[in-house]
Amino acid sequence: MTNSPDFTTAVSAALPFLRRYGRALTGDQTSGDSYAAAALEAVLLDRSMAEEASSVKVGLYKVFHTVWNSAGAMIKEGETGLMGAAQKHLSKLTANTREALLLNTIEEFDISAVAEIMQIEHSEAEHLVEVARREMEDAVSGRVLIIEDEAIIAMDLESVVADMGHLVTGVARTRSSAVDLAATEVPDLILADIQLADNSSGIDAVNDILGKFGNRPVIFITAFPERLLTGERPEPAFLISKPYTEAQVRSAVSQAMFFSSTETLKA
Incomplete structure (x- = not known):
């Protein structure tokens, strides 16, 4: 894939849905949009990860996950009220399960794409989605x-x-x-x-x-x-x-x- 107007168009088309994903992960428009903006900035600085992916959209989400993982926990320790309750619930979930479930259901990526975005094996992605369904609904x-x-x-x-x-x-x-x-x-x-x-x-x-x-x-x-x-x-x-x-x-x-x-x- 080469640098082209098609690449820019594909990124622009995927960006609103990347915002949706970020908001669902953080539970907040401002925080979610900040992660999406950081991913876009990373792509503008270095397109290689997005260009080498199976599609531009998958590549953009893959860059997002690199930013997401490097930032660590998205909810600060010591939060009170509803966000504090969210932190308490999230601490009981298996790591990476929410991300896998959101990618597969809300963002409608198949398991292969989920694995590519999260940079894990196909079998692990499949397992995370199944665990997420059980843990989230029981929580x-x-x-x-x-x-x-x-x-x-x-x-x-x-x-x-x-x-x-x-x-x-x-x-x-x-x-x-x-x-x-x-x-x-x-x-x-x-x-x-x-x-x-x-x-x-x-x-x-x-x-x-x-x-x-x-x-x-x-x-x-x-x-x-x-x-x-x-x-x-x-x-x-x-x-x-x-x-x-x-x-x-x-x-x-x-x-x-x-x-x-x-x-x-x-x-």
Whole structure:
């Protein structure tokens, strides 16, 4: 692969999803975007690792992992509140399992690509994904509010979340009903679509809830994830693309339960 406009285009196309990955790992937009920016800077200084990979996207994620591993733990010791709780939960997980699971499910890399990105054997990558599924789902459970106006999707999400052992507090189709449901039983986690039945915004609904009841994990589901992965404004830490798979929902819910979405989002 040579230095070319095609390389730059491929990096630009992959960058929003690298931001998504970084945010899911750290539970925070600012921290996740900082890791993505550091990976991009590393690529600009030396393209060799990205160019020699099986694809530019795989190469970019591989560079990210080099930066990630060199930085060590992403949550500082001594954190309090929700981030402190996240640190406590993370300390009990097998090393590298979350990364492998996110790469395989949310980022949709096959096991061979996961192994290449993490620079491990194929069998180890496969093992890490399986361990992650078990450990993540067993680690944290809570109350989940679903904000989704499409009945079939809402029923599917409710089924997946309940099967994971979480309590679904309700399903809202509009901004106002979401706020009302949250007031009835405050959720530990919110799963929200962007566009709701009455043309209200899922983002506005979430902001209303966070404003009233404080920070808590939020996962947004959208057919246009790039629009919320620009890095130019407050954006979600956890994002699933439509159409989604059950594995993606399970992975995102498990990851998000460890963290608090600390940013106020803008529609």
